[in-house]
Amino acid sequence: MKRGTRALTSLFGNKSLPKSKRSQVSIFIIIGILIVVVIALVFVFREDIIPDSGGGVEVNLNSFLKTCLEDEIKETVEVISLQGGKVEPTLYKTFKFDEEDEFYDISFLCYNQNNYLQCINQEPMLIQNLKKELEKELEDEVESCFTDLGNSLDNQGFVVDARYRGFEIELMPRKIVIEIDGEMGLTKTENSVRYENFTISETSRFYDVAVVVQEIVNQEASFCYFDNLGYMLFYPEFEIDKTRTSDSALIYTIKYQDSEEKFRFAVRGCVMPPTV
Amino acid sequence: MKKEFILLVIVGCQVFLLMNMVIADSYIIGQANPLMENLRGMNENNKIKNLINLGMNLLTGFLSLKQISFVSAEVGFECCLETNEGGICQDIISGSDSSTDANSCASPLQTGCDSVSECAKGCCVDSIEGLCTTQALQQECVNSDGIWNDEDSCLVQECQKGCCMIGNNAKFITEKRCEYLSSLQGLDKDFRDLETELECLALSSSQDEGACVLSGICNRKTKQECFAIGGEFYNNLFCSAAPGINCSAGEVIGCADEENLHDVYYFDSCGNRENIAKECDYPENTCDDKSCKYLGCENAVANVGTQDRANGERWCLYDGSIGDGKDTVGSEHWIAYCHNGEVEIDRCGEYRGSICTQSVIEEDGETFSQASCVINEAFSCIDYNSEQSTLKENCEANTDCMIKNINVDTGFKFDVCTPRYPHGFELTGGESLRKSLSTELCSLANQNCTVLYEKKLLGGWSCKSGGNCNCEKAEFTNQMNDFCVSLGDCGSYVNYIGEGTKNIKVSGAPEVSWTKYIKYSEPVKGQFAEPKSLREILGSMFGTNIVDPDNNETGMNKLVKKIGMISGASGTLVVGAGWLGNFIGGQVDNQCIVY
Numbered sequence: 001m002k003r004g005t006r007a008l009t010s011l012f013g014n015k016s017l018p019k020s021k022r023s024q025v026s027i028f029i030i031i032g033i034l035i036v037v038v039i040a041l042v043f044v045f046r047e048d049i050i051p052d053s054g055g056g057v058e059v060n061l062n063s064f065l066k067t068c069l070e071d072e073i074k075e076t077v078e079v080i081s082l083q084g085g086k087v088e089p090t091l092y093k094t095f096k097f098d099e100e101d102e103f104y105d106i107s108f109l110c111y112n113q114n115n116y117l118q119c120i121n122q123e124p125m126l127i128q129n130l131k132k133e134l135e136k137e138l139e140d141e142v143e144s145c146f147t148d149l150g151n152s153l154d155n156q157g158f159v160v161d162a163r164y165r166g167f168e169i170e171l172m173p174r175k176i177v178i179e180i181d182g183e184m185g186l187t188k189t190e191n192s193v194r195y196e197n198f199t200i201s202e203t204s205r206f207y208d209v210a211v212v213v214q215e216i217v218n219q220e221a222s223f224c225y226f227d228n229l230g231y232m233l234f235y236p237e238f239e240i241d242k243t244r245t246s247d248s249a250l251i252y253t254i255k256y257q258d259s260e261e262k263f264r265f266a267v268r269g270c271v272m273p274p275t276v
Numbered sequence: 277m278k279k280e281f282i283l284l285v286i287v288g289c290q291v292f293l294l295m296n297m298v299i300a301d302s303y304i305i306g307q308a309n310p311l312m313e314n315l316r317g318m319n320e321n322n323k324i325k326n327l328i329n330l331g332m333n334l335l336t337g338f339l340s341l342k343q344i345s346f347v348s349a350e351v352g353f354e355c356c357l358e359t360n361e362g363g364i365c366q367d368i369i370s371g372s373d374s375s376t377d378a379n380s381c382a383s384p385l386q387t388g389c390d391s392v393s394e395c396a397k398g399c400c401v402d403s404i405e406g407l408c409t410t411q412a413l414q415q416e417c418v419n420s421d422g423i424w425n426d427e428d429s430c431l432v433q434e435c436q437k438g439c440c441m442i443g444n445n446a447k448f449i450t451e452k453r454c455e456y457l458s459s460l461q462g463l464d465k466d467f468r469d470l471e472t473e474l475e476c477l478a479l480s481s482s483q484d485e486g487a488c489v490l491s492g493i494c495n496r497k498t499k500q501e502c503f504a505i506g507g508e509f510y511n512n513l514f515c516s517a518a519p520g521i522n523c524s525a526g527e528v529i530g531c532a533d534e535e536n537l538h539d540v541y542y543f544d545s546c547g548n549r550e551n552i553a554k555e556c557d558y559p560e561n562t563c564d565d566k567s568c569k570y571l572g573c574e575n576a577v578a579n580v581g582t583q584d585r586a587n588g589e590r591w592c593l594y595d596g597s598i599g600d601g602k603d604t605v606g607s608e609h610w611i612a613y614c615h616n617g618e619v620e621i622d623r624c625g626e627y628r629g630s631i632c633t634q635s636v637i638e639e640d641g642e643t644f645s646q647a648s649c650v651i652n653e654a655f656s657c658i659d660y661n662s663e664q665s666t667l668k669e670n671c672e673a674n675t676d677c678m679i680k681n682i683n684v685d686t687g688f689k690f691d692v693c694t695p696r697y698p699h700g701f702e703l704t705g706g707e708s709l710r711k712s713l714s715t716e717l718c719s720l721a722n723q724n725c726t727v728l729y730e731k732k733l734l735g736g737w738s739c740k741s742g743g744n745c746n747c748e749k750a751e752f753t754n755q756m757n758d759f760c761v762s763l764g765d766c767g768s769y770v771n772y773i774g775e776g777t778k779n780i781k782v783s784g785a786p787e788v789s790w791t792k793y794i795k796y797s798e799p800v801k802g803q804f805a806e807p808k809s810l811r812e813i814l815g816s817m818f819g820t821n822i823v824d825p826d827n828n829e830t831g832m833n834k835l836v837k838k839i840g841m842i843s844g845a846s847g848t849l850v851v852g853a854g855w856l857g858n859f860i861g862g863q864v865d866n867q868c869i870v871y
Contacts, residue, residue, distance in 0.1 A: 091362035091363050111363050113379050120366075120397070121411050124409040124412030125416070126409075128402060128404075129420055222429065237535040248626060272651060272699075273629075274714075
């Protein structure tokens with residue numbers, strides 16, 4: 001028998017201690033164990049918000065921002081995608097698909113109001129303009145989320161020094177990246193740490209689809225035609241539908257197969273009127 | 277005395293026609309101009325404005341005659357840098373500026389957009405993404421930080437595409453874009469000089485792959501991908517065979533995650549792809565769970581009955597018989613395609629503005645159809661009649677056109693170029709001016725044939741041999757109605773349902789019934805329009821004077837003149853003979869009316 005065990009046995013087995021005292025000791029031990037467990041648990045949970053230099057906080061700051069912005073990014077991308085790349089289209093075709101309930105204002109990305117003539121590319125720098133459109137629409141929300149993050153940390157007892165300078169959106173294959181240019185200084189119990197430049201990444205096929213959109217517009221502007229079936233055979237991951245409206249506009253719908261994201265836009269060019 | 281009076285009336289009529297033809301031609305030019313059409317369409321509800329526009333069109337049409345060259349320069353186009361509805365660089369007709377019309381603008385530039393530097397079309401290069409945009413406007417490109425040059429088809433070095441290997445994916449893109457996409461994945465650029473997209477995509481599956489081990493975990497990757505993440509690469513080795521890796525080979529079969537891989541594969545116990553278990557031969561089949569799924573379309577709809585089609589096959593569907601100027605009223609050309617086991621059908625265009633052309637490749641007893649919708653050049657065919665010297669050559673060179681030999685009798689025969697697939701008209705609704713254009717087009721087949729009668733010795737009159745005697749027979753009506761039908765939705769003809777109406781007025785010859793054309797409302801098995809070369813299509817589309825707003829002598833008014841000359845000549849011949857006193861001319865008239 002080991003020494004420690006023997007000591008305990010001798011302690012509890014000591015007939016000199018009355019029975020009530022032995023119970024008291026047991027209760028103290030149990031309470032002690034509980035205190036240790038509670039303290040351990042507090043440390044486990046505090047780990048998330050205590051500043052350290054190992055990057056743990058940064059991950060969670062990004063996670064807060066991502067959670068805050070996620071829905072807004074998805075909604076904005078959906079609105080922009082279904083309206084030909086614009087939140088508020090100016091040159092558009094109002095159209096309702098049979099299988100849908102509402103009308104959409106779908107932007108003309110290539111347009112010629114005159115008959116016979118090729119369409120004129122209205123958005124030659126489509127990807128850059130989509131970025132700008134997203135930035136314009138998410139501007140308030142990004143700043144608001146950054147402020148909310150500071151407030152949240154403030155409520156947790158940190159002295160927060162938050163400085164927001166702006167943000168940029170990068171459209172990339174399979175994702176949309178938001179790079180926030182800002183600083184977040186956190187101080188608590190003499191420990192302080194400063195974080196800069198937060199990056200949020202949201203999975204999306206928005207960029208991949210937009211590149212196809214540009215290709216379609218190029219071909220419509222050059223040849224008055226885009227061979228959607230041929231393209232789909234080469235790139236089966238894309239589904240491309242075209243619908244001709246009663247006034248000879250063409251509405252393209254591009255969908256990435258493994259996602260529900262789709263992009264719609266309109267084209268008007270090389271229109272042959274019913275008579276000369 | 278009576279004869280002289282008749283001749284006087286004829287001469288009077290011809291003088292009247294000559295005087296009015298100038299204005300009539302001007303009117304037709306005005307109506308045929310697409311810019312004016314759009315101008316008319318701007319405010320359909322505003323009757324007063326339409327009336328003013330109509331007047332403007334008539335005036336503009338009159339002034340735009342080549343013969344009145346000293347004022348024609350003043351009638352032209354103006355450029356809206358941005359229309360009220362937001363269209364950039366749109367041409368409008370001079371004098372139609374407006375701050376309220378959607379298709380106009382308040383302060384247009386006093387020249388066509390082609391002459392405005394901001395509206396110059398060229399190639400816009402996105403120097404960050406490495407993307408090139410053709411036919412891009414200079415103003416829009418530069419404003420969005422693009423680099424613009426005047427080569428509107430982007431046939432410049434920085435836009436030349438090649439094959440870019442990114443991991444085991446091959447992309448047919450520009451070198452700059454290759455660099456950009458590779459850098460996003462932390463890979464070095466691997467750009468290869470291949471000319472076709474097909475060659476490039478074929479490289480996707482031929483990349484050397486192997487086991488990539490990093491921190492005791494193995495994944496199947498290319499050498500390039502593996503080095504980019506700092507892994508240890510074992511070329512052509514599966515993870516199940518890589519040292520220190522505990523994955524067992526060939527545990528399960530299934531489909532690969534990669535978009536370009538369509539076969540059924542073995543996977544090791546760690547989920548890494550190994551050898552092909554079953555080749556699916558894409559695009560005929562593709563991997564579906566653990567087997568190959570047929571992507572063709574069985575019993576797909578055909579022109580007549582059904583036919584099995586392979587994945588990617590495209591074919592034409594028609595509402596009735598096509599070609600030979602016999603497309604029925606209301607019929608359209610359709611394109612059908614088999615895409616991943618499903619048949620999808622699209623209309624080629626409205627009013628047969630586009631037609632469906634098809635070609636069939638035959639190999640080892642199997643056929644594969646390819647089809648596409650192309651612009652119907654029906655109006656070019658009419659335009660060819662304006663130059664008699666090149667009529668036959670131009671008409672025969674364009675597969676959308678055909679020479680119609682009108683040969684009723686020795687004094688009534690001529691060749692005319694007509695559409696092989698007549699363009700349809702907007703018969704229901706639409707504006708009245710458009711309808712009047714349809715009427716004008718049909719009226720090209722309005723003809724009269726003068727038949728020469730000879731006085732018999734014993735009294736009475738008989739048709740003189742060689743005096744257009746056949747014009748009084750059904751042959752005249754049949755040929756005239758065929759001519760009439762070939763111009764568009766004109767004449768006594770049937771619609772695509774098989775119902776018809778009489779739309780021809782004949783005097784002096786038997787009537788023709790639309791019922792003899794009922795057979796044309798049924799599609800014909802194996803019938804399809806022949807395709808053209810791309811060059812031919814583009815050349816004819818952008819080279820024809822139909823799309824040239826500066827060319828005021830359209831085909832239609834020239835044809836009116838031409839056909840007027842034909843009947844006028846035969847009329848003069850008969851009138852000359854009439855002076856001898858033994859002959860008399862009888863008129864046989866044909867009037868072709870919109871359906």
